[in-house]
Amino acid sequence: MTSRRNFIKKTTLAGTGIALGSSAMAMTARSYRNIMGSNERLNIAIAGLGRRMGAFIEPIALKESNVKLLYLCDVMEKQGLKGQKAFKEHIDYSPKFENDIRRVLDDNHVDVFINATPDHWHTPGSILAMKAGKHVYVEKPCSHNMYENEQLVKASKHFNRVVQMGNQQRSSGHTIEIIKEIHDGVIGKPYKALAFYSNGRGEVPLQQAAAVPEGLDWDLWQGPAPRRAYTSETWNYNWHWYGWDYGTAEAGNNGTHELDVARWALQVNFPRSVYVEAEKRHFINDGWEMYDDMEATFNFSDNKIIKWDGKSRNEYKTYGTGRGTIIYGTEGSVYVDRGKYVLYDRSGKAIKTFDSESNEAGTALGGGGDTSTKHVQNLFQTIRGKSTLAAPIDDASISMAMVHYANIAYRIKQGFDIDDQTGMMYNRDAMNLWSRSYEPGWEPVF
Numbered sequence: 001m002t003s004r005r006n007f008i009k010k011t012t013l014a015g016t017g018i019a020l021g022s023s024a025m026a027m028t029a030r031s032y033r034n035i036m037g038s039n040e041r042l043n044i045a046i047a048g049l050g051r052r053m054g055a056f057i058e059p060i061a062l063k064e065s066n067v068k069l070l071y072l073c074d075v076m077e078k079q080g081l082k083g084q085k086a087f088k089e090h091i092d093y094s095p096k097f098e099n100d101i102r103r104v105l106d107d108n109h110v111d112v113f114i115n116a117t118p119d120h121w122h123t124p125g126s127i128l129a130m131k132a133g134k135h136v137y138v139e140k141p142c143s144h145n146m147y148e149n150e151q152l153v154k155a156s157k158h159f160n161r162v163v164q165m166g167n168q169q170r171s172s173g174h175t176i177e178i179i180k181e182i183h184d185g186v187i188g189k190p191y192k193a194l195a196f197y198s199n200g201r202g203e204v205p206l207q208q209a210a211a212v213p214e215g216l217d218w219d220l221w222q223g224p225a226p227r228r229a230y231t232s233e234t235w236n237y238n239w240h241w242y243g244w245d246y247g248t249a250e251a252g253n254n255g256t257h258e259l260d261v262a263r264w265a266l267q268v269n270f271p272r273s274v275y276v277e278a279e280k281r282h283f284i285n286d287g288w289e290m291y292d293d294m295e296a297t298f299n300f301s302d303n304k305i306i307k308w309d310g311k312s313r314n315e316y317k318t319y320g321t322g323r324g325t326i327i328y329g330t331e332g333s334v335y336v337d338r339g340k341y342v343l344y345d346r347s348g349k350a351i352k353t354f355d356s357e358s359n360e361a362g363t364a365l366g367g368g369g370d371t372s373t374k375h376v377q378n379l380f381q382t383i384r385g386k387s388t389l390a391a392p393i394d395d396a397s398i399s400m401a402m403v404h405y406a407n408i409a410y411r412i413k414q415g416f417d418i419d420d421q422t423g424m425m426y427n428r429d430a431m432n433l434w435s436r437s438y439e440p441g442w443e444p445v446f
Contacts, residue, residue, distance in 0.1 A: 040384055043109050045071035045134075047101045047125060048116035049079040051237070052139055052166075053086065055368030056114055059376035061090035067112070067380060069095040071104045076235065077215030099217055101125055105132040112383065114376075115139060116166075118239055119253075120246045123148035124224040124444040130159040131446055137379050139166040141252040142396060146404050146423070147435035149397045151444050156393050158446060162383050165396035167260045168375035169338060174356040175261065178334055178341040182265050186343065187329025190266050192305045194326045195258030197250065200315030204241055206287040207231035224442040233287070241288045244411070244436075249290045250312045251403045254323070260391075260399035261325040261336065262306045269398050270423045271298035271306070274405040275415035282313040296406040301420060308406065338371065398423070408433045 044067050046056055060069050072083040072095050080097035087095060098104050105113065105128055113129035115122055115138040123143045126136045136156075142165040143149040156163040169175050182190055210232035212218045218230050225245045233242075240247040247253070263269075278294035292312040299305055309318065319326065324337035332351075333344045338360045343352040361367035381387035401423050408430050409415050416427035425431055438444075 040066055042067045042111045042380055042383060043070045044068065044112045044114060045073060045101075045104045045107075045110045046083070046114040046116060047073040047104065048118070048121075048139075049074040049076075049083040050116070052116045052367065053083055055372040056116070056376060057087060057090055058368070059373045059380075060087075062373070062377075065377055065380055068093075070107065070110055071096050071098055073098045073101050073104050075099050075217040075221045076213070100220060101128065105129055105134065108133070110134055112137065112379070118221075118246055119248050120144050120225050121223050123152045124442060126152060126163065127155045127444045127446055130155050130161045130163070133159075133161075135162040135379070135383050137164050137166065137376060138393075140256040140400075141248050141403060142393060142400050143404075144248060145434065145436050146401060146425075148444055149400055149404065151446075153394045153397050155446050162379065162389065163393040164375070164379045164382075164389050165391050165393060165400070166372075166375065167257055167391050167396055167399065168360070168372045169257055169261055170264070170390040171375035171378050172338065172356070172358065172360070172371045173374075174339075174341055174354050174358070175336055177354070178336055178343070179261075179265055181343070182327060182329070182334060183267065186332065187327065187334060188331030190327050190329040191303060192307070192328040193262035193266050194307045194309065194319075194328075195255065195262045196309040196319050196325075197254045197258060197323045198311045198315050198317055199250075199254075199313070199322065201292070201313045203283040204238055204287040205233045207233060207242060222439065224438050224444065226437050226439055238287070241290060243289045247290075248403060249294075249407055249410075250292070250310045251294060251296070251308065251406045252400075255294075255308055255310050255406070256399060256403055258323060258325050259306065259308055259402050260396070262327070263399050263402070265325070265327045265334075266300070266304050266306065268300040268302075268304055268306070270401060270420040271300050271405065271418055272420045273299045273415060273417045274402075274409050276406050276409040278406075278410040291410055294406065294410065296409070298402060298405070306402070308402075 044060060049072055059065055060067055072080055074080050113134040113136050115125050117125055119141055122138050126138045129136050143152055208231060210230055212230045216235055221235055240253055276296045278291035280288060280291055281293045294310045296308040321337055327334045332346050335342045339358045340355040342350050345351050358370055360369035360371040378387055378390045382389045412429040416425055416430050418425055
């Protein structure tokens with residue numbers, strides 16, 4: 001890839017004077033851009049064209065990003081057609097559609113792989129991309145289990161690839177500002193953070209044996225997961241709630257974001273222990289197979305604590321909004337979400353409010369917005385050596401570990417202690433869930 005870029009850079013720049021002097025007026029705008037930007041242009045592939053696809057349209061279409069979308073990839077044919085139609089309104093060329101990421105990754109022209117597939121594909125797909133020489137933007141959750149968490153970080157170092165997780169609030173200007181103020185002592189010593197999320201998800205159909213939907217490669221959709229017959233409602237969004245083969249429950253689906261902000265504010269790494277109270281409490285006889293209500297407590301060194309309050313199917317806004325993070329300090333408190341922050345003194349009086357007017361989505365399905373755009377562009381600029389990652393995978397994976405600890409504590413029905421240096425769990429039943437069963441040949445190894 002370096003040789004290709006060097007060749008393009010040398011030959012293009014050497015010939016630019018002649019080309020522009022003789023025929024620039026006859027060139028199309030598209031051809032002109034291709035010449036002028038080719039030395040730093042990044043070629044992009046996106047896998048997973050579901051609800052998060054819209055978050056990548058703007059950062060790819062913006063001229064200053066200087067990228068070209070080569071591939072759209074999805075195991076469902078109609079998703080590819082939807083993706084091509086969506087991008088057609090914003091770019092003046094047509095990316096190629098493929099249903100198999102392995103064919104996409106075989107193309108040496110691809111520089112960056114955006115992994116927006118279901119959770120069980122995140123680490124295996126990202127490692128395949130790194131093995132093929134690609135830099136990676138992997139949506140949250142970056143891993144399906146602790147073993148994958150570990151492998152993803154090791155692979156990024158082994159292949160020397162830039163890997164960013166989609167915890168986009170790390171690129172939020174107002175969040176960066178208030179977190180810096182917290183670190184500089186604006187609320188004294190921060191000692192506790194409360195991360196929360198409330199949504200009103202409805203009843204989920206029971207899974208039933210069904211024919212594979214037209215256009216879906218069910219075998220490829222399962223990918224690293226153990227094989228089973230298709231059941232209705234699985235391939236689309238409800239895989240999140242249908243057992244542990246594919247999803248990571250609400251803690252992985254949304255808690256990742258606010259837990260990451262909490263850990264960032266408190267400047268902590270692995271916790272020392274986790275305790276969870278969680279249960280399925282709504283639509284008891286529907287197809288939802290894990291908790292839909294969770295309160296988790298993580299204890300850290302220096303007497304710091306993070307709490308997670310996640311309600312998937314009760315939209316009561318306990319803390320006034322649908323999602324956000326509250327940070328408590330010895331001299332005050334801070335509330336921060338995707339759009340604003342409020343700084344309070346110790347008496348509870350608001351002394352500073354900042355509304356960023358961000359359009360980043362909150363609890364609605366899909367999402368995207370200006371913060372997602374900045375986060376993706378941050379990856380592009382880091383690859384070029386012009387910036388540093390907002391959410392490097394070795395740090396993001398620690399926030400991800402908190403999700404896995406909470407889910408494991410729920411699954412084994414007990415809390416446990418953790419080695420805060422290595423992240424290992426001091427519980428035999430918990431360690432049995434460190435990894436998972438993989439379809440032979442699909443293990444995330446390198």
